[in-house]
Amino acid sequence: MSNKELAKNIVDLLGGKNNIKYAVHCITRLRFNLNDPSKANIKQIENLDGVMGVQVQNGQYQVIIGSHVASVFAEVKPLLNNEMNQNVNENSGKFSPSMIIEVIAGIFSPIIPALVGAGMLKGVLALLVGFKFISGTGGTYQVFDMISDTAFYFLPFLLAISASRKFKVNEYLGICVAGSLMYPTIINAVGVKGVKPIIFMNMAVPIFKYADSVFPIILGILLLSITYHLFDRIIPNIFKLVLVPMISLAITIPLTLLFLAPIGAWCGIGLANSIVWVFTKLGPFAGFLLGFFMPLIVLCGMHQSTSPIQLQNISTLGYDYLLPISFCHNMAESGAAFGVGLKSKNKALKSIAFSTSFSAFLGISEPALFTINVRKKRPLICTMIGNGIGGFLTTLLGVKCFAFVMPGITSLPVYANPNGNISNILMMIICIASTFVMSAILVLVLGFKDDPASDVNNDEEIILSPVKGRLIPLSDVKDNVFSSGKCGKGIAIVPEGGSIVAPCDATVVAVMEHGIGLKTNSGKEILIHVGINTIELKGKYFTPKVKQGEKVRCGQELLRFESKEIAEAGYDLTTMVLCTNATVKSEKKSGNIAKLEQAFIIQ
16 A cells, blocks of 8 residues: 555545544554544554554554654644644544644654754764764864754754744744844853843843753743734734734743743752662662553553653763663564564564564664564563663663664764763663563563464475455455355455555566456466456456566565545455465464465465
8 A cells, every 4th residue: 555545444344534633643553633533543543554563552553653653743734724734623622631732743743853863873873983983172173063963053943943844923023023032132141150141120130041942942832832823813914923022022021031031941850860869879779660561651652752852861960870771662662572583483574574684773663662562461561571670770780861863873982972982882782681681582482373384395486465354255356257166265354544565475467457366486377366357347446566477575565556446446356365276274264364364375
């Protein structure tokens, strides 16, 4: 299924665009707030190709997509109401915990690429200095240091844009508020003794370092939004263009400089100091608790709420304690899935487990979490214990992260101390290795309920399902040619989705508008036929993605079809997967079947 088709199906199954009052995405999830939750069909969404699962957290519908979520959201966005699509719904008058998480995700998700890019560059630069590849005082270092600091130093500007979009106010006015916090008069007065205070209406403007700060600008933009919308309703249309922006800035910036920004600065400092206090008092036990519950926090979609804390810690302290534990969490998910792959006797499960383990190793933990560890239950417990141990070790060894970055093996450079000392990164390697190995060993020791083993001889081949759906007996297919077995034996699937993938490594021997013929490497012939009498459509609603003679790998897309349009045209979409020249055994005959789940064995 293409991203465009997936986006359309998700929006439709959530009740249509008029039922979606707000939408945003984080690293792996689409997040929706709905006007009428009863219109959402969660089960059908979960069965869509490309959807790993659905979570409902405090009224917010979270559709787990994976690492390509941004591409799917790009297709979702045009389907929504423009005025809704950009911001939170101002008519939602009830305060709830989900509102805080929603606001945080909406503000921080758009700026993550800039922060991650700058953070990675900062880490690489520290390694280059540590290994003495470049001088820490030369011009090359200074230029790259400037580049890596830009996103953090001017963080208020980045936050101003995303917060303005979130709070439904003009972005350029938001940048003006950020500019007031970063104005040279304010910046140059920070830390200078005896500097003459700025007096505004007999009140001294407090001086704080707002560069790389988080909370001051968010509070300022919130006030700007309230002020702007208030005067936008009061002032006549003929004067709005001039008076509303002028009055909004004239009120917002002084109040922000006098009250909101200092409050935000103190809150940030207090929050950072509180975390230091907790880790100082509880020591490694604090790391264990956070690590142990981290998989559940991610499972509930609440991990985005830690982003401002991590950024504030880096701004205030110069490092963060939480990101190392998040890093260990990815390694725990990866290790547990790897353990499942080692222990499972089912080849299909092995393949999925190793694949999702590698994904978590690189930094995207949701595939391993939802498709392996949660589904098999015990691996989730192993993940929690393994990450608890990882959190314990990071705290015990005092591991710090010196820049904001998404956790994963590629983020390792940011654990190099900017002063050139590489001991911190070595300790981080010890922590993630211990977490991975411990999680994998726990899975091997505690075990899990394995999928039925595939007893396959050397002359036999496993054929996987090319599409997700519901199995029906082949004899129940409403076409005698297929139900009688004249075209071969196999399975029949009522598909959920519009994409057919290769069920094994093979060569394409036939391409029809509504079906594909394959020949396996051992000469077995596989026929995939989409629908009953769909030949009558003469290719309409079908798009082949391969050519005759092409060699394909298992899982490669072969054919796309528009399932909704075909069904509305009155055609049965039951899809047959048959072997025409070999014996079929161990075929799955009923229940649901996932894409690339074992379908049958041929010999």
